[in-house]
Amino acid sequence: MNIYQGARSVVLRRELDPMSTFYEERSLTRMRHHFELQEPPMPGLSFFIHGVIQLDCENFSIDFFSTKHCDQQRSHDIPLRIGARLPQNFMIRNTRIMDKWGLQENSSNLPFQLKHGDPFWMQVLLTEESFYISVNGYHFAQYVYRMPIKWIVGVDIRGGVFDMVVDKFYVTEYPIRISHSAAGLVPLTEGKPRAMGAHTMPNDWLRIEVPSIYLRQHEEIVSKINMPFYGYLSSDRKLIDGRALRIEGRVRLMPQEFRVALQCGQNIWPQPTVSFMFNPTFLRTSKAKMGKAVIVRSAYINDEWVNSEVSRLHTHLGPGKAFVILVACRKTHYEVYVDGKLLVNFRHRMNPEDVDMLFIYGDVKLWHVSVETFLCPHLLRLTRSFPGLRLTTSSHLHR
Structure with missing residues (x-):
């Protein structure tokens, strides 16, 4: 046996x-x-x-x-x-x-x-x-x-x-879905990019002493995004060069891990093709410092996980902490920013335009997910220093 x-x-x-x-x-x-x-x-x-x-x-x-x-x-x-x-x-x-x-x-x-x-x-x-x-x-x-x-x-x-x-x-695929668990369309935000670490969460949600009556009135702000999250990336909302995926939420109080996957299709089984999987796993040892995590990056191509990269990093991700994660698509690679700081990058293993689904699963709560125009940090600083400058998605400067 x-x-x-x-x-x-x-x-x-x-x-x-x-x-x-x-x-x-x-x-x-x-x-x-x-x-x-x-x-x-x-x-x-x-x-x-x-x-x-x-x-x-x-x-x-x-x-x-x-x-x-x-x-x-x-x-x-x-x-x-x-x-x-x-x-x-x-x-x-x-x-x-x-x-x-x-x-x-x-x-x-x-x-x-x-x-x-x-x-x-x-x-x-x-x-x-x-x-x-x-x-x-x-x-x-x-x-x-x-x-x-x-x-x-x-x-x-x-x-x-x-x-x-x-x-x-x-069955040949899993799970069997009902209407409320089907993937929704990921919003596309165009125009002037927001600050990389800026979040849309009301400031009062960051305070521990929020009155319960306020929580009841604003409950749907936090609970409107169900987990696990599936977001459909239609042809006009693809995560391509010059765009970034913005994810805002909070890590649960006792986290083990969470995953962000850019993939083809909504199935869990058989394992779909994955262009990029970002998987923070939180250390549990007594000597581990708060916020230190094992960050796994990988892709699933031709029925196998390929080019897995593993790093132990200090991050702003921690139990109970709010976060803003940006997954930016560049010509040759993805870049992952956490609260405005570059954390990791991952070279493309397939054409990013073939990705049509965003899958987020694990020990996080979400209140905002969107695709938006992406500016790397130094260009974003230029726009603040020189308000007359206008940038296109291809990063050219104009007067």
Whole structure:
């Protein structure tokens, strides 16, 4: 049998944490929905789980169970458990092998809301190496296999949900989208460029002591951009030489990573062609200074990641901090600026005009995304020193 990388984490843990134990005991006494497979699953099989959340629901769990290593005390091994906890507004993922639970994967606050009394649907896709999980049309998590998926024989659902339906069929792309999760058009801002580090966030949002009534009145300013974010770059809004992508937002309080990808198409699986992927991962060691991050840059061409570049850098990106990221397209490369300072660059591996989709995913909140005219810093300083100068996108000076 092949050794699954994730399986090593299972032996590190023999019991659930107290909160998980509490919800486990409650789930055993709640309504159960049981579905069995008629044949072993293969990569490409997708499960569609539909249901309604009860008004008094605190949690529910979806178990993909196996017949391997079953005993009299526990009915099945569980290659994947998805546990939704509504009071805390997050989901867990875990595996149980021979009565031992692995290390639990937790999400940060959901980019969607599971609400009491509302319907929901999940898609769980089986690929060669991992589960892909989406909720209400939004990709949510990827979970690496800890045991063979061919052992899965059914799905067990427990907790405060009803009217459950489980469908399954093989798919060629993921996720299946509904109208509200389809990509919107990225705005194009033309005219005089703004300062590179200037943001559109109201100043009051930067203060900790903002009255709650003000937050309620301006809530939609921050929440109007859903995560993960997909933005369509139409033919007149391509990120080409002389333009920059402006992203304004805030890093979450407990970040692990986030990604900005310029790609072809909106699919998560199969992996689409990526012209440029910018991926800051935040260091977790006790000796790491706040804001230091591992910055990965790469491209996905012809079914493989190519020319990956990794750097450990001090940045203005940090837990809870607002940021302005500019991804500028030049003739031969992309340049990434954070709060007005050049951070990294990345040479083109394909024609930037072939990119038609912006994908942003991870531990950030966004309130502004647009494509705009780009001026490199020294030219921007010239326009401020000599107001009579006029610049075109090709960076020529005029009186």
